Amino acid sequence: MRLLVLLALVLVARPADAATCRSETYAGNKYSICEVDLTQENLQLFLKDEDGQIYGHFGNIEAALTANGQHLGFAMNAGMFHEDRAPVGHYVENGQEVQRVISSDGPGNFGLLPNGVLCLRDGRADVFETKAFLRDKPPCVSATQSGPMLVIDGALHPKFLKDGTSRYIRNGVGTTADGTRAVFAISDNTVNFYDFGVLFRDHLKMPNALYFDGNVSRLRAPELGRDDAGFSALGPIIGVVEPAR
Template sequence: MLRVLPLALAAILALLAPPAARALECSNQSYAGNRYTLCSVAPERDELRLFLYDPGGKPYGDFDAVNARLAGEGKQLSFAMNAGMYHEDRAPVGHYVEDGTELMRVVPNEGPGNFGLLPNGVLCLSAHRARVYETLRFEKEHPKCRYATQSGPMLVIDGELHPRFLPDGTSRYIRNGVGTSADGKRAVFVISRNAVSFHEFASYFRDGLKLPQALFLDGNISRLYAPSLGRNDWGRQMGPIVGVVEDKLAAE
């Protein structure tokens, strides 16, 4: 009878097991003549959070302020990005939930600016999943979100580009957004490295990254924190911020 030592058996089982979801990975890529930086997040392994106000009720405003707060927990950011539109006082324009507490209701109606260019959508972070929902679908399904931020317009809806995006559109900015896989096990945050149109940006999520749902987060104010790529973008004070949190010891 063939005998297999415990360590050898464990190695064999590890080879036979399905691969685990990939953890945070940031990289620079090019697609259709444009340059992008993306950070791919696996919510099953990466602790993804939203940040807006510090314990004193003051907006964080930048990545360094979030890191300073996390240091008290023995943690730090390994990735972060601005995460939705906000008013002058940095309060969110649309739906916002942080650590289970709703700070702003869902705004379903059409309005001015990119946020009101319907359909818009909601990024919902729940236990080990991240999903982008079109707003009316979000209201209908009422998913349970530990964190949520509403922005707009949607970039990709069920594999289709937003109907208002034109291939020859002339509005071009540095833009950032997020796309999610159908099962919620993958979220990809993207910022362009050159000015792009909405059509170009949305096409990258659908055709380049093969993601069925994607949401525009902002343009012109877009900022990224990705220390693995040497990025800690500065600029105007931000409203909502999304980021992956890790233990400092793990990072070291």
């Protein structure tokens, strides 16, 4: 009996996982999917450390958090960036704006309008189409803009082609209507935009979803034994901060 009581106390004392990550196959494609409960978990954006240096890699964020008695759980690259790792689009971190909103069309995936903004507020996260973001002016604590949108109010981006030939490892995020849950996905094989959008719309049931990037997409998911390092530094990174274990 004493052993059972001690075991129960250990289980209660264990910190909750920062995100629930799993591997899934949908419509013939393989994905790693991580869900974050914004009412329970601390989701943050990261770009530069206290000395103004680009974090660039998950390990650098983990080292900085460890020094403050914290721990990095799930993490993913979170938006397109220039060669100097500066965000291409709107970026706000802990109330400090780094880059303004970019609302015009342009070259590349970012300029394939409509694009969108992931907005983090206390206890919630929301993906907004950029024009709706400018209209509604949500009070984001942190935000990152990327593009294109994958799902807009339940509909796929209008320019996605079912037989599109552009195929990459891709990653993105969708949010629930009430903003309490964010679902992140990265493909484990190359996919086109249409298939990636359908994953969020039909399988994950996300009313709004935003593309982060392709080809350079990386994931940290301790539950899956995954901590992608890559050869080059990333720009914006999003992750869950936990108490030290």
